[in-house]
Amino acid sequence: MSDIIAARDDGEVADAVRSALSAGKTLEIRGHGSKRAVGRPSQTDLTLDLSALTGVTLYEPEELVLSARAATARADIEDMLAASGQMLAFEPMDPAPLLGSPAGAGTLGGLFAVNLSGPRRISHGAVRDHALGIKAVSGRGEPFKSGGRVVKNVTGYDLPRLMAGAFGTLCIATEITLKVLPRPPMEETLVAKVASPEAAAAALSAAMGSSCEVSGAAFLPEGVAGRLPGLSGSPAVVALRLEGVAPSVTARRTMLRTVLAPFGAADVLETDASRALWLAVRDVAPFCGLGERAVWRISTEPMAGPALAARLAADLGGEAFCDWAGGLIWLCLPGESAHADAVRTALAPHGGHATLIRATAAERARTAVFQPLDAALAALTKRVKESFDPGLVLNPGRMHAGM
Amino acid sequence: MTGTAPGLRMPDADARVLARRNDIIADLKAIVPGEGVIAHEREMRPYESDALTAYRQLPLVVVLPSTTAQVAAVLKYCHHNEIRVVPRGAGTSLSGGALPLEDAVLLGMGKFNKILEIDTPNRCAVVQPGVTNLGISKAVEHLGFYYAPDPSSQIACTIGGNVGENSGGVHCLKYGLTTNNVLGAELVLITGEIVRLGGKHLDAGGLDLLSVVIGSEGLLGVVTEVTVRLLKKPDTARAVLVGFPTSEDAGECVARIIAAGIIPAGIEMMDKDAIAAAEAFVHVGYPLDVEALLIVELDGPEAECAHLLEEVSRIAQGCNSVTLRVSTSEAERLGFWAGRKAAFPAVGRISPDYLCMDGTIPRRQLPFVLARMRELSVQYGLRVANVFHAGDGNLHPLILYDANAPGELHAAESFGADILRLCVEVGGVLTGEHGVGVEKRDLMDTMFNEVDLAQQQRMKCAFDDKSLLNPGKVFPTLHRCAEFGRMHVSGGALPFPDLPRF
Numbered sequence: 001m002s003d004i005i006a007a008r009d010d011g012e013v014a015d016a017v018r019s020a021l022s023a024g025k026t027l028e029i030r031g032h033g034s035k036r037a038v039g040r041p042s043q044t045d046l047t048l049d050l051s052a053l054t055g056v057t058l059y060e061p062e063e064l065v066l067s068a069r070a071a072t073a074r075a076d077i078e079d080m081l082a083a084s085g086q087m088l089a090f091e092p093m094d095p096a097p098l099l100g101s102p103a104g105a106g107t108l109g110g111l112f113a114v115n116l117s118g119p120r121r122i123s124h125g126a127v128r129d130h131a132l133g134i135k136a137v138s139g140r141g142e143p144f145k146s147g148g149r150v151v152k153n154v155t156g157y158d159l160p161r162l163m164a165g166a167f168g169t170l171c172i173a174t175e176i177t178l179k180v181l182p183r184p185p186m187e188e189t190l191v192a193k194v195a196s197p198e199a200a201a202a203a204l205s206a207a208m209g210s211s212c213e214v215s216g217a218a219f220l221p222e223g224v225a226g227r228l229p230g231l232s233g234s235p236a237v238v239a240l241r242l243e244g245v246a247p248s249v250t251a252r253r254t255m256l257r258t259v260l261a262p263f264g265a266a267d268v269l270e271t272d273a274s275r276a277l278w279l280a281v282r283d284v285a286p287f288c289g290l291g292e293r294a295v296w297r298i299s300t301e302p303m304a305g306p307a308l309a310a311r312l313a314a315d316l317g318g319e320a321f322c323d324w325a326g327g328l329i330w331l332c333l334p335g336e337s338a339h340a341d342a343v344r345t346a347l348a349p350h351g352g353h354a355t356l357i358r359a360t361a362a363e364r365a366r367t368a369v370f371q372p373l374d375a376a377l378a379a380l381t382k383r384v385k386e387s388f389d390p391g392l393v394l395n396p397g398r399m400h401a402g403m
Numbered sequence: 404m405t406g407t408a409p410g411l412r413m414p415d416a417d418a419r420v421l422a423r424r425n426d427i428i429a430d431l432k433a434i435v436p437g438e439g440v441i442a443h444e445r446e447m448r449p450y451e452s453d454a455l456t457a458y459r460q461l462p463l464v465v466v467l468p469s470t471t472a473q474v475a476a477v478l479k480y481c482h483h484n485e486i487r488v489v490p491r492g493a494g495t496s497l498s499g500g501a502l503p504l505e506d507a508v509l510l511g512m513g514k515f516n517k518i519l520e521i522d523t524p525n526r527c528a529v530v531q532p533g534v535t536n537l538g539i540s541k542a543v544e545h546l547g548f549y550y551a552p553d554p555s556s557q558i559a560c561t562i563g564g565n566v567g568e569n570s571g572g573v574h575c576l577k578y579g580l581t582t583n584n585v586l587g588a589e590l591v592l593i594t595g596e597i598v599r600l601g602g603k604h605l606d607a608g609g610l611d612l613l614s615v616v617i618g619s620e621g622l623l624g625v626v627t628e629v630t631v632r633l634l635k636k637p638d639t640a641r642a643v644l645v646g647f648p649t650s651e652d653a654g655e656c657v658a659r660i661i662a663a664g665i666i667p668a669g670i671e672m673m674d675k676d677a678i679a680a681a682e683a684f685v686h687v688g689y690p691l692d693v694e695a696l697l698i699v700e701l702d703g704p705e706a707e708c709a710h711l712l713e714e715v716s717r718i719a720q721g722c723n724s725v726t727l728r729v730s731t732s733e734a735e736r737l738g739f740w741a742g743r744k745a746a747f748p749a750v751g752r753i754s755p756d757y758l759c760m761d762g763t764i765p766r767r768q769l770p771f772v773l774a775r776m777r778e779l780s781v782q783y784g785l786r787v788a789n790v791f792h793a794g795d796g797n798l799h800p801l802i803l804y805d806a807n808a809p810g811e812l813h814a815a816e817s818f819g820a821d822i823l824r825l826c827v828e829v830g831g832v833l834t835g836e837h838g839v840g841v842e843k844r845d846l847m848d849t850m851f852n853e854v855d856l857a858q859q860q861r862m863k864c865a866f867d868d869k870s871l872l873n874p875g876k877v878f879p880t881l882h883r884c885a886e887f888g889r890m891h892v893s894g895g896a897l898p899f900p901d902l903p904r905f
Contacts, residue, residue, distance in 0.1 A: 060765070060767075061662060062658040062659070062661050062662040062766075062767070063658075063661075063765055063766055063767065063796075064661060065765075085664055115606065115607075115611070117606070121605060121606075122605075125579065125583050126605065126606055128606075128611055128614060129579065129582075129583050138858055142854050142858070143854070144852075144854050144855045144858045145851070145855055146855065146858075146859070148763075148830075148831065148832045148850075149765065149830055150763040150764070150765060150795070150796050150797075150830075150831055150832055150835070151575070151576070151580075151763075151795045151796070152571055152575065152580065152763045152792065152795045152796065152797040152835035152836055153763055153832040153834070153835060154568060154569045154618045154834050154835065154836055154837070154838055154839070155832045155833045155834050155839060155843075155847070155850055156839065156847070156850075156851065156855075156856075156859050156877065157615045157618065157619055157859050157862060157863075158569065158582065158614050158615055158617065158618050159615065159858075159859070159862070161582065161611060161614035161615070162610065162611055162612070162614045162615045164611065164614075165606070165607060165610070165611050166610055166611070169610075170610075181666065182661075182664030182665070182666065183664070184664075185664070205524045205525075205526075208526060208635075209523060209524070209526060209547075209548075209635055210635060211547075211635045211636065211637055211638045211703075211704070213703065244703075244707065245707065245710055245711070247706040247707060247709075247710040248703060248704055248706055248707030248710065250706070251704040251705070251706035251707065252704055255704065299604040299605050299606055299608070300603075300604050301525050301602070301603035301604055302524075302525050302526075302603075303524045303525050324605060327604055327605055328605070351602045351603060351604060352602065352603075352604035352608070353604070353607070353608025353609075354608075355608065370608055370609050371608030371609065373609055374598075376592070376596040376597065376598050377598045377599075377600075377609075377612075379596075380592070380596075380598060380612065380865065380866070381609055381610050381612070383864075383865035383866075384610060384612065384862060384865045384866075385610075386865070387858075387861040387862045387864060387865040388858070388861070388862070399609060399610075400609065
């Protein structure tokens with residue numbers, strides 16, 4: 001266990017980074033630590049604990065904007081938003097249950113750093129799409145800001161979006177400003193049986209290519225589907241979520257039934273059942289509680305997803321399902337071995353990226369957890385890393401070896 | 404050759420490059436044969452400015468490549484020979500982003516005008532950067548799809564330029580900006596290396612470099628291919644036109660609509676001067692006795708539009724609206740928009756010249772900002788008309804002036820700068836969608852301190868180590884990358900031991 005430095009404010013964060021830099025030490029950046037097991041295993045000299053940096057600093061519901069310090073609990077933010085009928089529209093995943101720890105932990109900084117968006121990604125965008133501004137400390141120990149608190153802003157480079165998904169390797173975001181959105185008053189989900197992965201892709205594409213404004217679209221093969229709430233014992237299905245005001249949802253339900261008619265009849269899950277289902281899809285409930293069996297998160301072109309998921313599951317003896325209208329594959333392998341080459345070789349013809357989200361530390365140390373980069377992109381990525389963190393102080397090696 | 408407007412300082416021209424002009428032209432002709440290199444002054448004239456016509460400068464030479472390989476070879480050559488490069492799309496920038504430099508190659512991307520693939524099952528299209536914004540939507544219209552961002556120049560502006568500027572439009576409250584609607588890009592670096600960022604899939608597998616390329620104003624690389632997200636066209640679009648006795652009432656109405664959980668497809672506001680100019684130009688029946696006019700558009704299924712229009716109308720009435728018309732036909736809806744969309748040319752009719760500003764403010768600051776602008780208008784002796792993307796706080800004050808009247812251009816520019824400082828002061832930003840370019844370059848320090856700007860420029864150096872791409876834009880001072888490499892850490896004497904440890 002490395003020594004822990006606790007920073008109480010931005011100034012102490014900057015001091016800690018400058019000290020580490022001058023002493024040639026590396027820092028692991030930590031909030032609640034709920035996502036520590038994602039990424040390459042940390043081998044830092046010290047841990048910089050941000051957990052005291054809490055508090056919502058700005059929330060103006062009618063302006064759709066919220067700012068909070070990095071270690072503000074995600075749950076507190078969601079509660080505050082819900083009280084005003086709003087939400088984080090990107091539906092951030094809570095990876096803790098998949099990683100074997102209790103649900104509900106995690107900070108704003110953490111969810112921002114990993115950019116793991118949930119089912120509503122397809123209609124409302126990712127974490128990065130809602131990032132408006134940051135206050136941060138660079139790897140030089142210099143506090144800086146970028147972006148602002150307004151949605152329309154092209155003043156300078158869009159660094160807040162770059163920081164989303166950078167796993168704290170570029171800078172330490174100490175305060176984050178996000179766009180928030182109204183929470184839809186109701187939702188329901190249509191569930192239709194599908195005969196094959198190809199039929200699932202076609203059904204999902206037809207629904208997404210309609211004007212039904214689907215905000216969740218999953219392919220749930222037999223076996224996986226049966227372990228999801230509301231679908232017990234179900235064969236392979238596609239699930240499609242409709243959200244909005246009641247007259248709109250009712251109208252779109254009728255439209256969506258017509259779109260799905262060539263594939264078969266659809267059952268309806270009402271609001272509560274629908275919520276439970278998408279929460280389980282978001283947090284990959286079917287693969288929770290299976291120890292450290294390797295789990296991949298694969299983003300690819302949506303039409304290719306269902307068949308690729310089925311093929312990977314069959315070839316490697318695991319299980320898989322798709323979110324994001326087929327474009328996001330969750331693959332759970334039968335053991336701790338990640339089979340990275342097999343996964344990435346199968347993905348290659350379709351394009352995209354595969355990230356090893358759950359694996360033993362040993363497996364994450366010997367496997368490329370993030371999609372390997374070609375030479376030019378790797379060199380550019382390294383230069384960008386060094387432009388923020390020339391001493392490789394911040395979470396070095398968390399994403400890629402040597403940077 | 405003509406120089407730029409007085410008062411704008413651009414980086415000193417590199418005399419060595421100017422002296423080698425003939426050799427450089429010959430070398431570039433070897434890379435881009437045929438008519439791809441333009442070196443005659445008369446033929447370069449169309450490239451001397453973009454839509455910010457106050458600034459003009461002939462480039463060293465214009466190069467019009469037609470393949471990615473040519474772009475890569477040109478950039479590699481320029482990198483090797485330390486020649487500056489200014490990328491250009493359709494030249495519709497309102498901030499001088501494509502303003503040439505005397506010693507720089509102007510790299511025109513107009514020949515990249517093909518739609519490479521339309522993939523509606525995956526809801527995307529792969530296009531070359533010189534395809535116009537509207538051209539994408541037109542190409543997929545028969546399939547019932549469209550590309551969402553709709554900057555007002557969409558008939559002419561290119562998707563490559565949209566990527567450079569992170570362009571918005573009137574529908575971005577609901578549908579987002581370019582950055583939310585572009586899935587991938589092929590980018591040629593100044594070294595000639597080609598990198599692919601994103602694709603038909605969502606999100607980045609590593610650092611999201613596409614995020615910083617979008618909106619980078621041609622300073623990081625040259626985009627040679629773009630993958631855009633396509634959306635299904637909504638079944639219905641309907642609008643309501645509401646007049647208010649004060650801008651405060653109109654602002655309150657917008658706030659209450661959003662607080663009620665409604666995200667309209669667009670909310671536009673015009674002030675009295677803009678209403679009068681637009682109505683005199685297009686005669687669409689705008690009320691002339693109101694201080695502020697809102698156009699609220701809702702789209703989606705018919706049932707949803709009808710339901711929400713009722714809600715919006717009820718909210719408007721609770722905010723002292725004095726006129727309220729709900730569109731009952733597509734012609735009527737388009738009529739509501741005709742005045743707003745013609746606002747710029749309409750203002751052009753009532754004034755010899757005008758300057759279009761582009762700040763964003765937290766919406767609730769609108770009444771204060773408008774009041775302050777009226778004071779500034781008196782102070783500078785210049786009129787100002789306001790159009791406002793009210794949903795997202797993006798303000799376009801149009802400052803009326805006469806370039807032939809001594810001192811008026813300068814006064815208009817000072818007035819504009821004061822407005823932008825005011826935007827920053829109330830928590831907003833210098834530019835919402837037009838870009839920094841040269842126009843707002845020297846105001847960057849009102850929003851960012853030296854460290855903020857140095858960090859941005861360091862990242863620029865990761866893409867462009869010799870600062871050759873579009874120098875003199877965005878940043879108030881041009882530094883050599885080596886200057887940013889210096890470490891300002893006084894080792895050893897830092898308060899590390901004082902930090903609480905456990």
